[in-house]
Amino acid sequence: MATVVERVTKVIVDRLGVDESEVKMEASFRDDLGADSLDVVELVMELEDEFDMEISDEDAEQISTVGNAVTYIESKQG
């Protein structure tokens, strides 16, 4: 079973077309990975599907880096 980090990384690589090596925990979707605001919305949608969870709009607004996403998902998975 792939870890949360691996699964998040795969979603980001597929969605944003970036190289896996660029997907570091501190990387910002917008500043480092070339995502525009709509890409980030879509990314969150795909993470919801991947992890079968709902991420509220308020929570989604706090997710701006790879690390934010991983931490958020891990916290929800308990």
Added chain:
Amino acid sequence: MGKLMGKTAIVTGASRGIGAEIAKYLAKEGARIAVNYSGSQAKAEEVVNDIVANGGEAFAIQASVSDADSVSAMIAETMSRYGSIDILVNNAGITRDNLLMRMKENEWDDVINTNLKGVFLCTKAVTRQMMKQRAGRIVNIASIVGVSGNAGQANYVAAKAGVIGLTKTTAKELASRNINVNAIAPGFITTEMTDELPEEVKAQMLTQIPLAKLGNPEDVAKAVVFLASEDSNYITGQTLHVDGGMVM
């Protein structure tokens, strides 16, 4: 072969009038239709029966467009039945006409909630699916009075002008995902509502229409088919006047 074979369309406020005609015309082109209604279940079932009798596919679904939960449930039900949502026609609308000086706050709120907030909520809800599909068509039924203004309809005109602005913004936000968003601004269209108008009022209306006749619901429905089909691939953010030339 219809222009919309294999597509799924949600038409809000489709139990009668222009909405019912839109549902039938989209179905005629091959689309499966979610016939949304607010209160008129029997009328909505009639529209469904008419579509099915003509070889199409449709179902009736109750939802209040101004209520987010109700809208979500409608989207979920449509997805579970048909597996995609390719076309949204925001048609549901009400009137509570009154002079501005006499207009009550609830008359203003009711019209804004259904006619403007309803478009926002339905659009937001389907956008998720359309973005995943990387394709979609949204057609908003505005009104020519949203362009020209109309005495006695401050709430309705404000809502319809709002819909035109919302159409342009949504078009810009979603263009990169291959989702086209346009509005139609019907002029005087014969419906149950205009049938009741006195002859002299109708005669007065006609003097303002270069084509010198009222429009039919089919005139609007055909424009919707155009904006929902691949024939309009290079058109987004526009408001198409279907009004016999009344406002140019």
